[in-house]
Amino acid sequence: MSKSRLSELPSNLKNRRYETPLTGLEWCMIRQPSPSRECPSHQGLDVSERVGSMLLRGLRAWCVEGDQRSSRDHFEAAHRAAEAEGDGRATALAVLGLAGRWVHDHRGLTAGTSIEVRLRHALSAVDPRSTLALRLRVRLAAEADYRSGEHAAILALLEEARRAGDPAALAEAADLAHQCLLGPGHGETRHEVSRELLAAGFQTRCRGDLLLGLLWRTIDHILDAHPHTERCLAELRGELARQDHQAIGFVLQAIDVMLSIRAGRLEQAEAEATRCVERGMVVGDPDAVSWYGGQMVAIRWYQGRLGELVPMLAEVVNSPDLSAVDNSYLAALAVAAASAGDHRQAAGALARLRRFDLALLPRSSTWLAGMFGIVEAANLLGDAETASVVYELLTPFAHLPLVGSLGIACFGSAQHTLGVAALTMGDAQRANEHLRMAVRGNLAMGHWPAAVLSRMRWAQALLLRAGTGDVDEAARQLEVASREASGLGMVLPGERELYGAVADAVSGGRRPLMECRREGRWWRVGLGVRSVRVEHSLGMAYLAVLLANPRYEIPAIELAAGPVPDQRAAATARGGIGHPTLDEEAIKAYRERLSSLQEEIDEYESANDLARTERIRAERDWLIEGLASATGLGGRVRNFTGNEERARISVGKAIRRAIQRIADADLMLGEELRVTVHTGRLCCYQPRDDRPVRGRVP
Numbered sequence: 001m002s003k004s005r006l007s008e009l010p011s012n013l014k015n016r017r018y019e020t021p022l023t024g025l026e027w028c029m030i031r032q033p034s035p036s037r038e039c040p041s042h043q044g045l046d047v048s049e050r051v052g053s054m055l056l057r058g059l060r061a062w063c064v065e066g067d068q069r070s071s072r073d074h075f076e077a078a079h080r081a082a083e084a085e086g087d088g089r090a091t092a093l094a095v096l097g098l099a100g101r102w103v104h105d106h107r108g109l110t111a112g113t114s115i116e117v118r119l120r121h122a123l124s125a126v127d128p129r130s131t132l133a134l135r136l137r138v139r140l141a142a143e144a145d146y147r148s149g150e151h152a153a154i155l156a157l158l159e160e161a162r163r164a165g166d167p168a169a170l171a172e173a174a175d176l177a178h179q180c181l182l183g184p185g186h187g188e189t190r191h192e193v194s195r196e197l198l199a200a201g202f203q204t205r206c207r208g209d210l211l212l213g214l215l216w217r218t219i220d221h222i223l224d225a226h227p228h229t230e231r232c233l234a235e236l237r238g239e240l241a242r243q244d245h246q247a248i249g250f251v252l253q254a255i256d257v258m259l260s261i262r263a264g265r266l267e268q269a270e271a272e273a274t275r276c277v278e279r280g281m282v283v284g285d286p287d288a289v290s291w292y293g294g295q296m297v298a299i300r301w302y303q304g305r306l307g308e309l310v311p312m313l314a315e316v317v318n319s320p321d322l323s324a325v326d327n328s329y330l331a332a333l334a335v336a337a338a339s340a341g342d343h344r345q346a347a348g349a350l351a352r353l354r355r356f357d358l359a360l361l362p363r364s365s366t367w368l369a370g371m372f373g374i375v376e377a378a379n380l381l382g383d384a385e386t387a388s389v390v391y392e393l394l395t396p397f398a399h400l401p402l403v404g405s406l407g408i409a410c411f412g413s414a415q416h417t418l419g420v421a422a423l424t425m426g427d428a429q430r431a432n433e434h435l436r437m438a439v440r441g442n443l444a445m446g447h448w449p450a451a452v453l454s455r456m457r458w459a460q461a462l463l464l465r466a467g468t469g470d471v472d473e474a475a476r477q478l479e480v481a482s483r484e485a486s487g488l489g490m491v492l493p494g495e496r497e498l499y500g501a502v503a504d505a506v507s508g509g510r511r512p513l514m515e516c517r518r519e520g521r522w523w524r525v526g527l528g529v530r531s532v533r534v535e536h537s538l539g540m541a542y543l544a545v546l547l548a549n550p551r552y553e554i555p556a557i558e559l560a561a562g563p564v565p566d567q568r569a570a571a572t573a574r575g576g577i578g579h580p581t582l583d584e585e586a587i588k589a590y591r592e593r594l595s596s597l598q599e600e601i602d603e604y605e606s607a608n609d610l611a612r613t614e615r616i617r618a619e620r621d622w623l624i625e626g627l628a629s630a631t632g633l634g635g636r637v638r639n640f641t642g643n644e645e646r647a648r649i650s651v652g653k654a655i656r657r658a659i660q661r662i663a664d665a666d667l668m669l670g671e672e673l674r675v676t677v678h679t680g681r682l683c684c685y686q687p688r689d690d691r692p693v694r695g696r697v698p
Contacts, residue, residue: 051090054078058097063208066245069284072098079118088125092132095122099139101172101212101247103146103179107286108320116143131166138169142176147324149362151180158193167203174200175209178216182223182406183363184397190220211239211248222255222407225400225445246283253279254408257295261302262410264448264488270299290322290329291408294369297332298409302449304491306332307340314345325364327353328404331373338380339493346377350386358389368397369404372411379424387424394418398434401445412450413441419457428465435461439477449488455481456492463501471505475528478502482530486666496668503528513687514672516544525662525669532666539658542651546677546685548616553682557647644681652679 058074061067075097082090095118099105106115123136138161141153154177161173174197181190198213218232233255240249253276260269273295280288293316300306313333316322322329334349353361353374361367371394378386398418402411411417419434435458442451455477462474478498485492492498503512512528522533523540525547534540542559597616604613655677663670678684 048085048087048090051078051081051085051087051094054081055090055093055097058094062097062101062247063206064243064245066208066211066247066249067283068100068247069282072100072284088122089132092122092126092136095119096135096139096172101175101208102286103142103176104323104325105286107323112143112147112324116140119143131164131169134161134164134166135169135172138173138176142180145180146364149183149325149364151177151186154180155189167200168206171197171200171204171206171209171212175212175216182219182365183367184400185363187220187224190216190223194220207243208245211236211245214239215248215251218255219407222410223400223403225413225441227444246279247285250276250280250283250285250288251406254291254295254406258298258403258408258410261295261298261449262445262447264302264490266299266303266449266489269295273299286321287323287405290316290319290326291405294328294332294366294404294409297336298411301335301411302453302488302490304493306336310336310340310342310345317349323364323366325362326366327361328366328370328373331370331377334377335373335380338377343381346381347383350374350377350381350383354386354389358386359393365405368394368400368402368414369409369411371414372402372417375417375421375424379420382424384425387421391418391421391425394421398437401441401447410445410447410450412447412454413438413445415441416450416454416457419454419461423457423461423464426464428461431461432458432465448484449490452481452484452488452490452492455484456495456498459502460498463498463505466505471502474505475502479530482666482668491667496671499528499530499668513550514547514669514676514685516540516547518544525673527669527672530666530669532662532669534658534661534665537654537658537661539654539656540661542655542683543658543673543677546655546683550685550687553684555644555647556651556679556681556683557644559651559683560647648679648681651683655679655683 054074055078058071058078061071061074075094079091079094079098082094095115099115099119104112106112119136119140123133123140126132126136134157138154138157141157145151145154154173158170158173158177161169164170174193178190178193178197181193194213194216197216198210201207201210201213214232214236218229218236220226221229221232233252236248236252240252253272257269257272257276260266260272273292276295277288277292280291293312297306297309297313300309310333313329313336317329317333330349330353334346334353336346337343337349338346353370358374361370371390375387375390375394378384378390394414394417398414400414402414402417404410415434416438419431419438422428422431422434435454438454439451439458442448442454459474459478459481462470462477481492482495482499484490485495514525514527515531516523516525518524518536519533521536523536523544524531524533525543526532545559546554600616601613604616656679659670659673659677662673672688676686676688678686
């Protein structure tokens with residue numbers, strides 16, 4: 001506690017010492033007095049000492065413990081007692097404590113107006129030339145500037161506090177000014193103010209001031225994507241490990257949730273967010289619930305499940321507990337509704353944001369996150385006009401990460417949003433430049449989910465530009481994005497359509513076919529540039545035959561008897577009627593087909609077309625195995641014992657199990673097979689075009 005703060009307490013408390021030096025940074029904290037003096041009996045004490053004791057308790061609750069709820073309770077009690085006594089100086093101290101150290105701590109019109117009225121009343125009761133009056137004016141200016149998204153008034157009073165030479169007034173002014181500068185474009189000023197607060201904290205000898213200085217310096221690094229952010233975080237963690245401060249510890253815990261999201265630990269981040277909001281509510285932080293909502297928006301966005309949050313977002317956007325300058329929830333509702341296919345609600349949310357002019361939205365700590373949501377919604381709605389407006393507003397901040405509030409959520413590099421805006425506007429060249437930089441920026445800050453989405457968007461931009469080498473690069477970026485997304489548990493929006501577009505471009509407009517080739521005891525299943533390896537099974541062998549013969553209907557009984565010799569049916573006594581697995585005419589057709597396949601293999605090998613060569617060889621191998629299992633010694637036809645119904649059931653089950661294993665390895669490929677592979681008495685691979693089935697394989 002500073003000397004100036006002690007001088008403002010009643011005279012009978014001035015001689016008590018509440019400070020003791022800490023090792024390391026030589027910070028000081030208020031020492032808890034002995035129980036007999038900390039909780040004195042009110043009997044026989046005058047009101048001034050009672051008010052002073054309440055003020056000390058409130059100050060200690062914040063400075064040492066960081067317990068916002070307890071601090072407010074003590075200062076509220078002190079305020080009532082001081083007003084009853086008519087002590088203007090004690091009333092002013094109490095209302096300053098009641099206002100708290102976070103600007104805009106009292107949410108809603110009623111609570112905000114109440115604290116403003118108290119501050120102005122206290123200001124009228126103290127000497128206007130006093131340091132106490134300066135602190136009251138600082139608080140009023142900070143509240144007004146924050147609500148309007150401005151900072152001129154608080155910066156002017158910060159300069160006045162510097163000239164006053166009072167460390168306590170300077171610390172409070174620097175702290176509040178920093179919070180009014182959290183929007184983009186004030187990085188240099190913020191760094192200067194946070195250093196000033198840290199230095200003032202050594203003079204006030206208040207641990208809360210020092211921790212706030214260290215916290216703001218850390219947040220400045222996060223907002224700037226500074227490469228030394230982890231060093232600041234480590235230092236802050238070390239100080240809190242030495243002695244906890246609940247309010248600042250809650251902010252650090254919220255930042256850790258954001259870092260887990262960046263690292264791609266999405267399920268872990270969700271559990272951490274739940275624990276974080278519980279701690280915030282215990283501490284009494286007014287942002288606890290809204291921060292949790294912002295973190296869930298980020299998690300669900302990267303999981304491809306944002307549409308699930310539409311009901312919650314539709315309710316929260318009208319909550320009086322939201323910050324007066326927070327428009328990010330309305331932007332989140334727009335993109336969530338658009339993702340869920342509710343374009344009317346999405347367009348309505350965007351219209352509310354654009355009711356006057358997007359340029360007039362306050363440049364608060366949530367402004368960048370709001371711009372991200374607006375552009376993503378505009379892209380889904382095809383709203384090029386809105387995307388163009390945001391593009392112009394966001395361009396000066398292209399070098400920044402899209403961080404929300406005090407580092408509690410991050411949506412990657414601003415280059416990504418500029419790239420998506422350019423895509424929405426149809427400007428392929430600018431989209432490519434921004435998204436290429438977005439991938440680099442997201443990798444630099446270790447934001448793996450954001451890097452995945454930037455790669456995917458970059459592939460879109462490359463396809464749109466379609467210059468020399470663009471299609472191949474798009475295929476490469478999409479393949480990397482798909483592989484990374486699978487490892488992170490992400491679902492990429494529009495992935496199937498983009499894969500189809502890339503595959504069409506690679507094949508010159510022809511829709512690619514599913515392929516399946518043997519690799520030892522594994523099978524390689526692929527579609528265009530996407531592929532996955534699956535271990536051998538009976539169903540994979542059946543599936544390979546179908547994929548090698550697109551659009552041909554193959555009887556299940558022939559699949560069961562042909563390619564797998566060890567699946568030949570048992571004796572007629574099992575209940576089936578023995579009949580030839582292949583009749584003479586079919587065997588003749590098989591042999592003719594083998595001859596033509598060899599000619600095709602020779603042709604494609606000469607043309608160095610390895611993909612087609614492998615596909616035709618797979619069909620040839622199947623035909624050879626089929627003939628071997630269907631004919632006995634001397635070429636005599638074998639009988640397959642059993643009926644078509646048993647073959648239909650067993651083959652269908654085996655193929656479905658194989659497709660499920662493929663889906664477990666790659667959801668998109670599995671879904672493609674579920675749609676295009678049909679089982680039953682006749683089995684067929686029918687690609688996604690409207691060409692008719694050509695009948696059974698000859």
